[in-house]
Amino acid sequence: MANLPSFVNLTDLVSRKVGGEVLFATDDWFAVAENLLKEDEPVWWEGEFTDFGKKMDGWETRRKRIPGHDWCIIKLGIPGVIRGVDANTRHFTGNYTPRLSIQAACLTPDVEFPDRSSAMGSKATEEQFEEMKKLQTESWEEIIPMKPLRSGTEETCNNYFSIDSEKRWTHIRLNMFPDGGIGRLRVYGDAKPNWSEIDQNSLIDLVAVENGGVCVGFSDAKFCFPKNLITKERSVTMADGWETARQRDRPAILEMGSDGVLEFTSRDWAVFRLGTKGIIERIEVDTNHFKGNYPDSCTVEGCVLTEQEEKYGQTARPDRPHGDFDSFDWRAILPPAKLSAHKRHHYRKDALTNIGPVTHIRLTMKPDGGISRLRLWGRMSSRI
The missing domain is CATH 2.60.120.260 (Galactose-binding domain-like)
Incomplete structure (x- = not known):
């Protein structure tokens, strides 16, 4: 673990292994957002294609041709204090997202999100966008401001961001500016149960x-x-x-x-x-x-x-x-x-x-x- 930030020794609070879940994504054309939460490293499938394009192991959206940017909502498997993030762009070399930001919120269990299909070649419907507007996720607290990402080569794919906050979070919003791909998202931190x-x-x-x-x-x-x-x-x-x-x-x-x-x-x-x-x-x-x-x-x-x-x-x-x-x-x-x-x-x-x-x-x-x-x-x- 030499030369890596100390927070990588902490728990990945969004891993599927601990119950992390994607609740909403604007677009899942090439590869669905659920891939972000896999425990293993992204895989490269040489020469393999789907009906929607090159098969990729991560979250990859279509090339945006309308105003806005892509984003998704992730429920932490374990609510807690976030100490750092690794946005891994491995294998996304000419198609990685150039910038990201992350927002966070601490929500009560009764907050509801629209149903999600999690299917390649799909995007959020107008009805789903309308439901998301009511939740005002764009107003969640920014814990990582807009930052550039690096290409997904072996040497540059890990993008580490430390976070200095003691607040407890249950959900995050990952913003990609404007589109593209990320292989894995690791959100490292300390679990913080509600002891009451x-x-x-x-x-x-x-x-x-x-x-x-x-x-x-x-x-x-x-x-x-x-x-x-x-x-x-x-x-x-x-x-x-x-x-x-x-x-x-x-x-x-x-x-x-x-x-x-x-x-x-x-x-x-x-x-x-x-x-x-x-x-x-x-x-x-x-x-x-x-x-x-x-x-x-x-x-x-x-x-x-x-x-x-x-x-x-x-x-x-x-x-x-x-x-x-x-x-x-x-x-x-x-x-x-x-x-x-x-x-x-x-x-x-x-x-x-x-x-x-x-x-x-x-x-x-x-x-x-x-x-x-x-x-x-x-x-x-x-x-x-």
Whole structure:
């Protein structure tokens, strides 16, 4: 992730994986706006054409021959604070949109949008435009003013824009000026639940991305990143989890400890800030799809950190390139636990140590390998 903005480590709030949805688009001639929300990178189909033109993996509108510009409305899969955006124009070289802007709004659930067909070769009807006028989306707050985009070559396709705002949003309006194509739209940020709607005494997944959980540090992410551990659904492939490189200092000959866990000094770790301070009562560690590369064991520890302490832990130093989270008072919630391949591991209340309310947890795996999901069910103590 060298030379990339830090916000790309956050959750993509509009990804289809978390429930992002296109509600309206002015035009879908060459390729529909829903392609913007795909999790994978845009694909190039050499020599393939549809009835409407060259087959493209993104959102591409027709060459506009009437006044105005193209735009679409996207519902965030997870309402939250937007920290940054990547408008990826990959493969759109002679047909990328030259400029964009983004507006945002925080809407109540009762706001209705016109039905959408999502079909290539289509455009919004006059009736749909009339319905959209009533919503006055052109008056939504501008979070990215009109900015130029670059061509969709390998070197220039990613267009990053940072956003300095603490406001909570539920919907965005993507404006293309005047027409053209964008391959993917990533809207990175922090989930911000409406805690007034959540029962304080209910058991919730305190680290889940939809409840505001976020990965704030890790030792290694050679193959895929630990932020995947806290996404909504169970993983669909090995790439949809956290996998590290093999530790180079692992022993030449492995030996088993008296507790049934292999003896390793090497380890990989990831630190997560919970969505809200709470007491953890149940843990699930899922190694789904990790069959020949699952960790031998894992532990889960917790502590209470302030915002300043978290930033200190994240700060890289010559002797600690991954930061210094070791300096805090971590206490074990789940002691070293043996893991198996391709399996959900459940740890109930009687297998855990109640260390009281925590704001952060550290998942450690020995010596290395892959985990697909982490669930931490508990009860809220107080807001962070």
